[in-house]
Amino acid sequence: MSRAHILHLDQPARYRFVLQGLIRADWSDWLSDITVNFLEEETAMTYITGTVRDQSALFGFLSQVRDLGAPLVSVENIAEGKK
C-alpha cells in the first residue's frame, strides 16, 4: 500500500474494513458509497469498503462494530474511488 495521500481530521476518507463473521447491518449512518462482500471459507469474513465523511464518522462506525460484537480484523485507508 502506498501512502500517496495525507489524511485530515475534517476530510472524507475511504477505508476497507475486514470483520470476522458474516455481518449484515445497515452502515449508512457512517459510510457512503458502500460495497459489502462476504467470504465464506474456513473463517467467514465480511469486507466493507466505504467512505467516511470525516474522522468522527469513522469512530462512530468502529463503535457500532464493537457494539455488534464483531471482531475487527483490519482497517485500511485506501485511495479514493477504489472498490
Add this chain to the structure above:
Amino acid sequence: MAESLPLIATRFHIPPQRDDLVIRPRLRELLERGARLPLTLVSAPPGFGKTMLAAEWAHTRPSGQVAWVSLSKEDNQPSIFWRYVLAALQHAQGGIGATALAMLAALTPPPIETILASAINDLDSLQASLWLVLDDYHLIQQPEIHAGLRFWLDNQPAHFHMVILTREDPPLGLARRRAHRQMVEIRAADLRFNLQETASFLRDAMELRLSPDQVAGLESRTEGWIVGLQMAALSLQGRDVGSFLQSFAGENRFIADYLIEEVLHAQPEAVRRFLLQTSILERMCAPLCAALVGDQQADFPAEGAVSLEYLDRANLFLVALDHQRNWYRYHHLFAELLRQKLSQYHSQAEIAGLHGRASAWFEANGEILAAIQHADLALDEARFLDLLTRYAGYFFTQGELPRLIELTQNLTTSQREQNPVLSMAVSWALLATGQSPEAWLQGIERRFGAEAEAAIKDPELPQEHRYDLLEVLVIRQQTPFDEYTLQTRPRLLAIQGELESAPKGQTCLFNKAASLQAVVAFDLGLDAELAGKADLAVQDFKKTIDLARKDQNHHLLLLAFGHLANMQIAQGRLHAARQTLEACLAEHVAGIKLPYHALAYAGLGALHYEWGDFSTADHYFDEGLPLARLWDTWEALVPLTLGNARLQRRMGDPEAAYHTLDGLNNPPRPELLLPVEVLKMLWQAQEGNLKAALSWLEQHAEVAAAQPTPLSERMLLDFARFLSACQRAGDAAALLQRILDSASAGGRWQIVIEGKIVLAKALVGEGQVEEARALLFEALELAAPEGYSMSFIEEGESIHNLLASVRDLAKPDPALSAYADRLLVGFVQGAAPVGFSPSRAPLPDLLSERELEVLNLVAEGLANAEIAERLYISVSTVKTHTGNIYNKLGVTNRTQALARANQLGLLPRRTAPPE
C-alpha cells in the same frame, strides 16, 4: 425524590460565556437552522470548540428554554442517564418529567418507553420551544440508551429540539434523518478556524501581534484545530515568534503531544506542578485544589483561589461550571494531555496519593460519590470499602441503587465476606432492581459461619449474629410470591417473633429490626391473601400500615393500603375499604401519583358505582384511567375500564361503553383481557344477540368448568351471568355454586352476596322460586349493613319481583325492611335513590374480624386447642375471644352462639344445590 436528587447541579449549567470569543456568524447561522429541526448533531474530534459553540448559542436563548447536560462516563447506564436528562429538563422547566422521574425511581420501573412517553407527554403541554443539549454524548455506549434516544427523537413534539455534541457519530438513525432533512450537522470541517478566524483569535483572544505570514503558518500547521492554535499561542507568549514557528513547522511529533510540552514549558514551575496535579480532578474548586497541591509552592500564591483565577486569566483551558465561578474543569482534551504527562513524570504511588487527598476532601465536604470514586482510583481498597459501608444508606435515600451495584460488582469473594454490612446493602439493591442477591447472602453466611436458618432454629446462636442473620432470612423471603407454600407462614411468624423480641433501636445487618418488621408484616399479609384468608390478611396489612408509617416507608405504606382495601372489598366491607382507599390517595411521595393511586381510583370508582353514586364514580374513573395508562399498570387498567364501561352503559350510552372496552389493547399477557371479553359477551347476550354469544361460548366452554380462585371469582361471576343470559341456567347454577363455596370459605362476602343474587335469578328462570326467595333474602341480610345496591338493581325485573316478594320476611327488622324499601325504589329509578348510602355511617361491626375468624372455626367444629393452633395464638386468647363472642351475641354456649350467628348471617351458609 425529585428534590433529593444527588445529581451534581453543575452538570446542568450551560458553561458560562467567555468574553473573548471569536464571533463566527456562519456557525451561528447553521445552529439557528438546526435549532428549528428535531436534531442538531455537532460531531468532531476533541479540541474543535463544540461545547464553546453550543454554549455561546445557548446564552442567546431566554433562560429556561435550554436544558443542558454535561455527560460523564458514569452516566453510561440507562437509569442514570435518563435521570440526568429528566432532571435537566426539570431544571429548565419545572414540572417537566416529574412523573417520569418517579417511574425511574420505582421499585419495579415500567418499561423505558413508558417512562419516556410520560416525559414527552409533559413536553406536549409546553407553550414555548425547548432545547436539550447533550454534551459529550460519545461517553454513552449502551445500546439501550441509544434505543431510548431514538424513541425520544421519533416521538418528541415539534417544539422540542435536541442538540447532541459528540466525538463520534452515534447510532441514532442518522442516515434516515439526514435524508429526510430532519437534522443539521456541524462537523470538523465547519468548526475548524479559517484564516480570518485564526487571525482574529490570535489577535483578540490571545493578544498576540503576528504578521499575516506568521498567522497563515500557524493556521496551516494546526489545520484550524482550535485547541492546537490555543496551545501554540500559549507557547508563544514571551518567546521569539519566528524561531518557535520554525521549530513547530519542522516538528514531526504528534502535534498535541508537542504542544502540551511547549505549553507546560512556558509556565513557571509551580504552575506546571499545579496543572499536572489537579489534572486528576473532573471538577475543581479553590479549596479542593489547595488540599491537593498543598503548600509546596513558594514562588506561587499559596491560595488555590488565586491559582484558578490565574489559570483562567492565562487562558489555560479552564471551563467555569457555575456562574459564581466556584467550580471549574479543564477542557477535556487538555486534561487528557495533562494526565498523560502526569503519568510520565510521576510514579503510580504519587498519583494514587493525589486521589487519596481528593477522596478525603470530598468526604469532608459531603460529596460521597466523588469520595468513593477517588478512593477507588487511589487504589486504597480499605478506604474504598470503608466508605461504601459507612455511606451505603446514602445510595438508598438518593435512589442511586444502580450505582451502588456497579461500584461493588467487581468485589472479590473474600472482600464480600469481610464486609457483611455492605454485602447486605448490595443484596437489597440487587433485589430492588430485580436481580438475585443469593451469592452475596451466602457470603454473609460464610462470614458468620452459620446458615441463616440458625437465626430461628438455633437457640445457641450468639445474639448479635442472630439479628444479622435474621436480615438474610427476611431478604430471602422476598422471593416471587408464587413460591409461597404452606411452610411460608410459620417461617414468617418465627422471623417476626425474633424481630419483635429485639431491643428497641436494634440494627440487624443493614436495616433496623423495626424496618424489617414492617416488611415481614406485609409478607404475612400477602401469604394470607394468597391463601384466600381475607380476615387474616386484613390484620396483617393493618399492622404493616402501622409499622410502615412509623418507619416512614412510603412505598410499603401505599402498597399495604392497596392490599388492605382489596381484602376489605373482598370481605364486603365497603365502607372500611372506602376509608382505606381515601387514606391511600392522601398519601403522596413528593406529590407524584403512583400506580398505587390508580388502583385506589379503580376501587373507589367501583364502590361508588355500587352505591349508585354515579357522578363520584365517574370522577374516580376519570382520574384513574390516565394514570393507569401512564404507568402501564394493567392491574388497575382492567378494573377501571370495566367499571367505566359499566357506568357508561348504565347512563344510557352503550356505544361509548363498547368503545371503552374495545380501547383496551395489547395486554402484556392475553388472558388479562378475558374479563373484558366476558363482559362484552354478557351484554351481547342481554341485548338478544344470542348467535354471537353462543358461538363465543362454544370457543370458551372450558371457562364454565373452571375452578374459582380468589383472583378469577369476579370474572367467573360475570361468566355465570353470561351463561344465564344464554339460557344455560343449569351450567350457570353449577358454576355459581362453586363460586359461592370458594368465596364463602375465604370470607369474600362481596362475591357471596353477588353470587347469591345471580343464583337466585337463575333459579327463578328454572322455576325454583322458593329456593330463589331464600337465597335472595340471605343476600339482602348480608348486603344491608354496607348498603349494596347496584348488585341487586342491575339484575333487573326478575330480581325486582323476587325482592318485592321477600319484602315481608324483613318486617321484624326495621333497618332491614327500610333497606329493602329503598332498594325497591332504586329498581324503579334504575339507580339507587339519592343519599342512599355513602353518606350514611356503616352499621357498627358486631364482631371484630378476629372474633369472626374464631367463630368460623367454631362452626367448623374445632376445639379451642385446635383453633389456637390454626390461628397461631394461645388457648387462653381463644377463650377470651369466645367469651367476647358469647357476650356480644347474648348467648352462653357454643351451640347457641352458632344458632344466633346463623340468624344474623354472620356465618357463610351452604346454599341448597339446585335440583
